[in-house]
Amino acid sequence: DTEVTQTPKHLVMGMTNKKSLKCEQHMGHRAMYWYKQKAKKPPELMFVYSYEKLSINESVPSRFSPECPNSSLLNLHLHALQPEDSALYLCASSPRDSGGPRVETQYFGPGTRLLVL
């Protein structure tokens, strides 16, 4: 199984709602990532989890709260979002988050398209 799955595919939420995005992989990968992609722009890294611990937070606002309950699952909890947070949210995984020149190909899911009203 070489697939990263994301649910839901689409999400519409109001600015006062709380919602969660889910990402799952069964490749035994130990690093997982959240990216945000605005229309016609490249993906931007948000968070990196390595061995279920948060290793990188790219100065993301606290209204985005990541969680990694186990090595296969990654959640992104959303609260009090703004309309400008509307975007495609991509999850990825790689064998592990390692230093040095080790090759770490990232495998991406199809994304969740989020609209904040």
Place this chain on the structure above:
Amino acid sequence: DAKTTQPPSMDCAEGRAANLPCNHSTISGNEYVYWYRQIHSQGPQYIIHGLKNNETNEMASLIITEDRKSSTLILPHATLRDTAVYYCIVRVYNFNKFYFGSGTKLNVKP
């Protein structure tokens, strides 16, 4: 951080080779070059990666200049399904962080 620059768009006739250039003049000696593509509204798809030597797989070939300041992704026989945005990425040394460049929109035309 190493950055990449790519032309915003390119056209290619179906069946012909598509050559997509990328400049990464500040790349460090042990940073890899990766190529991904993203078909409209889907997640990025891995294509190929390399360090110093040229690489080939079932999808594409990667040519890296000797000074490693630039590279070219070659799709040998482009099809309409290869129409996508192609991203050249340099992996930041010592962190598993991908910084995506702005990408090249490849339009394959019949």
